[in-house]
Amino acid sequence: MKSYKIAAVPGDGIGTEVIEAGVEVLHALAEREGGFAFDVETFPWGADYYMEHGQMMPDNGRELLKPFDAIYFGSAGDPRIPDHITLWQFRLNICQGFDQYANVRPTRVLPGVKCPLAGVGPGDFDWVIVRENSEGEYAGVGGRAHQGHAHEVGIDVSVFTRDGVERIQRFALELARTRPRKQLTLVTKSNAQRHGMVMWDTVFEEIKSDYPDVTTDKMLVDAMTARMVLNPKSLDTIVATNLHADVLSDLAAALSGSLGIAPTANLRPEGDFPSMFEPIHGSAFDIMGKGIANPIGSFWSASMMLDHLGETAAAARLMAAIERVTAAGEVMPRDLGGEATTRQVTDAVIEAIRAAND
Numbered sequence: 001m002k003s004y005k006i007a008a009v010p011g012d013g014i015g016t017e018v019i020e021a022g023v024e025v026l027h028a029l030a031e032r033e034g035g036f037a038f039d040v041e042t043f044p045w046g047a048d049y050y051m052e053h054g055q056m057m058p059d060n061g062r063e064l065l066k067p068f069d070a071i072y073f074g075s076a077g078d079p080r081i082p083d084h085i086t087l088w089q090f091r092l093n094i095c096q097g098f099d100q101y102a103n104v105r106p107t108r109v110l111p112g113v114k115c116p117l118a119g120v121g122p123g124d125f126d127w128v129i130v131r132e133n134s135e136g137e138y139a140g141v142g143g144r145a146h147q148g149h150a151h152e153v154g155i156d157v158s159v160f161t162r163d164g165v166e167r168i169q170r171f172a173l174e175l176a177r178t179r180p181r182k183q184l185t186l187v188t189k190s191n192a193q194r195h196g197m198v199m200w201d202t203v204f205e206e207i208k209s210d211y212p213d214v215t216t217d218k219m220l221v222d223a224m225t226a227r228m229v230l231n232p233k234s235l236d237t238i239v240a241t242n243l244h245a246d247v248l249s250d251l252a253a254a255l256s257g258s259l260g261i262a263p264t265a266n267l268r269p270e271g272d273f274p275s276m277f278e279p280i281h282g283s284a285f286d287i288m289g290k291g292i293a294n295p296i297g298s299f300w301s302a303s304m305m306l307d308h309l310g311e312t313a314a315a316a317r318l319m320a321a322i323e324r325v326t327a328a329g330e331v332m333p334r335d336l337g338g339e340a341t342t343r344q345v346t347d348a349v350i351e352a353i354r355a356a357n358d
């Protein structure tokens, strides 16, 4: 029997709660499906590890993760530690170290979930945002000088390479091609940012003719926020820079009903390093330890992980189970207007997996 080696990295805050729930769901799914199993190893890195060792993960952390088929990540962030340390030493250390350059974020309104937009409901939009995940505004290039003085400066430099731009745009064009509408919107800010962003436009013009079956258009990021709210049905697949897509995907998550639902995949399409799957939300300290975190973002991320592993039937079964629970509306987590705990939502999804008779 095939056994997938999964590295669970729950991290901080509610990350630990939703990843534990997700691992339970994965095991239930493997049992129901037959033919494969999960061999899950948990790496307890993050804020507590930092308090003990002075770093978020060990020096050889990536070496330890490299042999795994996939990484299932919770969240990074803790009030005791500055955010830029938790982010760079932990999540970005893994994403950038493994050159997981394609960050993929599907968004739609699940059945039974209320979209905050009037007149928009389940089935009305189905987006995938593709975020450049290796460079751009988050390349980490820059510095500070004259610290503490009145003339202190802080500089962040965006780095766009032709290779980096072309590979993410081709990835998005390929992805758009597999979707029913075969439509891709390129998002930039090439009116105000006249170097790297113009290169994004130029590269897109050069390569899009290789995908004649994909309909394309272009938007400036500010106008894009308005289009997402005012005309969500007009969009399908979207590609944007690291920063722009980061912001757009939080908006997208909110439009899907709650940040607690949204999943993401950090893909290394070449497969020479493992890819990483995580809910989009952060550590949410206001609700940590209370057992009320919505685990659906973590479950949906697990479904993306199954797709990536080639277990497409199991991925679809998991999504169907999630949707059966949200559509029934009896066991809804608090952020979706219900009263259910993480445990109850997890049990309901496992029950739906077991009950499926197809």
Ligand code: ATP
Pocket: 014, 075, 076, 077, 259, 260, 261, 280, 281, 282, 283, 284, 285, 286, 287, 292, 293, 294, 295, 297, 335
């Ligand atoms: P970080 O800085 O790590 O991103 P944060 O607390 O600023 O963390 P999020 O964790 O993304 O931001 O959460 C924002 C708010 O959304 C939280 O206050 C929380 O109440 C809510 N939230 C996020 N995820 C969930 C979830 N899975 N279930 C329920 N509520 C959630």
